[in-house]
Amino acid sequence: MAKPEPSAFLPAAGLPIVWAGQNAWRCLDTAYGSGHAFVKVWDAWRRDDHRPRLLHYVGLCAEAPQSDALLEAAKAEPHLSGLVASLAHLSQTITAGFHRYSFEGGQLLLTLCMGDLSKLLRQQRFQADTLLLDPDPKLDRSDGRWDLWRVKALARLSRRGAGLALRGHTAMLLRPVLQQCGFVVPDKNSSEPAGVVRAEFQPAWVLKNSRHDAIEPAVPVTRCVVVGAGLAGASVAAALARRGWQVVVLDAAATPAQGASGLPAGLVVPHVSADDCSLSRLSRSGVRMVLQQAQALLQQGQDWENTGVLQRFPSGNDDSPRPPPIWHTQAGWVKPAALVHAWLAQPGVRFLGDCAVAGLQRQGGLWRVLGTAGQVMTVAERVVLANAHGVLPLLDACSNAETSWTSELTWPVLRTVHGQVSWARHADSPLEALAALPASPVNGAGSLLPRVPLTAGLAWLAGATYQPADEADPGEQSQHAANLSRLTRLLPDLAAPLATMVATGEVQAWRGSRCVSADRLPLLGPVTAGADQGLWLCAAMGSRGLTLAVLCAELLAARWGAEPLPVEASLARALEATRGRSNAL
Ligand SMILES: Cc1cc2nc3c(=O)[nH]c(=O)nc-3n(C[C@H](O)[C@H](O)[C@H](O)COP(=O)(O)OP(=O)(O)OC[C@H]3O[C@@H](n4cnc5c(N)ncnc54)[C@H](O)[C@@H]3O)c2cc1C
Incomplete structure (x- = not known):
């Protein structure tokens, strides 16, 4: 039986027609392989006048993508060579875990996830619009990978109406399991075993809210006020604006980056720990993400440089043996203010200086943002507090009933x-x-x-x-x-x-x-647990704002848009703003 090429999965999934005019589209590819299907989707997105503003592509793989295979496959398609070259260069060195790559000015995001299939599925928190079940030709007999539990995991990640493209013979073999999980599979007689068919997630039952566990529904793309124009606030503003939000950034200072982000230049380098703790894992993702932003927005050599950084472990007061030095290739220095200015200059972002925020009121589903004289400075559907040490005084100044905040809800430290x-x-x-x-x-x-x-x-x-x-x-x-x-x-x-x-x-x-x-991790999430009223925190960047700000901003935007997370769900949870609060609402 001839193996269908990855490109056959696109029309079967209804691409590009199904995404026409959408703000965001989320694809899940369960066998990324060489990345051939991704390149095809990227190419289709590029050529489409009605493409979604933001395209997410999540690729799951058991081993690092084979760039040779991709280069070979692309020989027959010279128009893809540019895309293939940029991809082959990026994915050579990936290790187990999640890896986020940004293309096309941040409008196309690839999340490569390497590891065990079941574990990778469990670590996803998003609602896929299109699913490609094993487009890698190497996995022609892939159906053995798909037992009831894995198909259930796919169903958990599918929005109602999501299309699932899979081989005809896989559809036949998995029909009972797919149907049990809510997928409508084409009629036996209409499926060509050697071809690719489209199933659809269309369960006959009402989906319970609990079905999506921690998958938050997307909030409508509207207006947002960000308090604080440092690395945290400016990166959130840019991430939201890329997704179509209208963002106003307010700062008490006249010009941006007057707080800690006024640092003349800072180090961007992964955190290293013997137990590879959450901070270490987050920092690896964060470094890659900020260097990509610097590359896209700043002048190399002037505002930033990917110099590489030597990590040494000099002896302390004891005589314990020291680990040998580590050379970090993906590391260097960045001028924070240059990044802040570049983010605030993105279309959709407006900066207002000399605007100290002294209060917040909730009225008719909107947040009214108040100045020091009690005047309403601006209103928006959502607010992000990214004003570092200013967060707690501001929350304490706000009316309890409206913000759901009470001063007893302090963080431990x-x-x-x-x-x-x-x-x-x-x-x-x-x-x-x-x-x-x-x-x-x-x-x-x-x-x-x-x-x-x-x-x-x-x-x-x-x-x-x-x-x-x-x-x-x-x-x-x-x-x-x-x-x-x-x-x-x-x-x-x-x-x-x-x-x-x-x-x-x-x-x-x-x-x-x-x-x-207290645990040196940023606080990212709604101010209070329970129903999301649209008041969020992005603060406590500690000594690593350069490394963590982009990661936090992308995580916030992903959670608001039910998009794929840039890191494992368990890592994202480690940043929850209400963590460690015994009295969280
Ligand atoms: C000495 C030093 C060295 C550092 N070195 C590094 C390094 O090498 N690498 C690295 O990654 N990080 C480094 N950092 C950390 C990094 O600078 C911070 O993590 C980062 O700048 C924090 O960004 P932020 O946006 O959270 O806070 P800030 O940059 O402090 O921004 C907060 C903003 O909120 C505004 N604000 C506060 N209250 C209000 C209010 N009520 N209304 C309106 N606006 C308000 C402030 O005016 C300020 O502009 C260093 C920090 C210091 C102090």
Whole structure:
């Protein structure tokens, strides 16, 4: 029996006709294989004048996609070579887990998920519009993979009316199971075993809300107010605007990025831990996502650089053996303010400065956002509080009945931690210091960015200190000394020349404040548990706003749009804003 090519699955699924005029479309491909079917869908989306604004493609795979096979398959289709080249380059190095790639200015999102099929299905939280059941020709006898439990998992991820394209002979073999789970399968006589057929998720029963467990229904795309124009707020605004939202971003300061995101330049590097904790796993996804944004929006070499970063594990006070250094290829430095400005300049986003938000009122399904004189500054269907340390004072100032917020609902800990970066222009640094600068950024005990082109000139930056807000401020010089002491362990050759510079006052300081949660993970989700009233938090980026802001923004937008999540559902849950609150509503 001839194996149907992946391209046969598109017309069987009704693509591209079924997605015409839709705001967003979500495809689930249960056997991504080389990515051939994805490239076909991408190409169809590109050519279609009525394409959806946003196309999600989730590809499940047991092993890393074979780029050679894709390049080979594309030889016969030279018009696909551009798409194939960009894809082959990206997916070579993937490891187990979820990997999000952004194309076409963020309008086409690929989520590659590698691992065991059942586990991958369990970690999805979205409602698919189109499902491709094993379009990879290698899985021609794939039906053995599809027992009742896996088909049930597919049904859980299908919206009513979703189309499922599958081989004719698979449809015949799985007919009882598919029907039991709510799929309408074409008549036996009308299916061609060697061809591809379309089943439809059209259960004869009323779908219970509990069916979707934690899959939240999509909210209508309307207006949103974001409070705070730092990395967190600006990235949320851009992610929503890409999906058609009208977003107003308010900040108490006159211009954006005046809080912690005013940091001259920061490190973007995965967090490393012996147990590969949630922060480590989230940071790997976050780094990839922010570097893609930087690549798309910023000037390389001027606003950011994918330099790679050396992670060292310098010895502490004990003599325990230290792990060998790690070289992170996907890492570098980014100027946060440049990203914030680029996000706020996206169509659909409006920034309003000098707008300190002092209250929120809910009236007729809308949020009224109040200024310090009680005036209504703007109204919207939804509000995101991305104002870091400003979150709790603002919530406490809001009327309990309207926000469902009561001051007893505090998080166990949401701390302010001040910090200082020490920096100097190369032009002001002695030759011994310049000679001892490493070729690329180093992270470990503190960090060092050796070459960043600031407005003042080419500079090195070392940091940063951690000074809890409830402790006395030790002053700028003492903070320089703290940064220097960590550098002594990280890069001993730099210590002596920099000590001289600190002593002679040639080192500059940049100071800011981080908003940190108890478990060092951001808070992302509705302010209160229970019915979603449209008041959300995106805050507590801690020391890793650059790494985590894009991930959080995409996660928020995905949850609002019932879209595929950029990370495993269990990881997304770790960020829930109500976590750890024993008295969550
Ligand atoms: C010294 C130091 C070094 C750092 N180094 C790094 C690094 O190398 N890599 C990295 O990834 N991260 C680093 N960080 C962390 C990073 O800077 C933060 O995680 C990130 O900037 C936080 O972004 P944010 O948008 O949550 O907060 P902010 O940038 O602080 O933005 C909050 C905004 O909310 C506004 N606001 C507050 N209240 C209100 C209100 N009521 N109404 C209207 N507006 C309001 C504020 O004006 C502010 O603009 C560092 C931080 C510090 C302090």
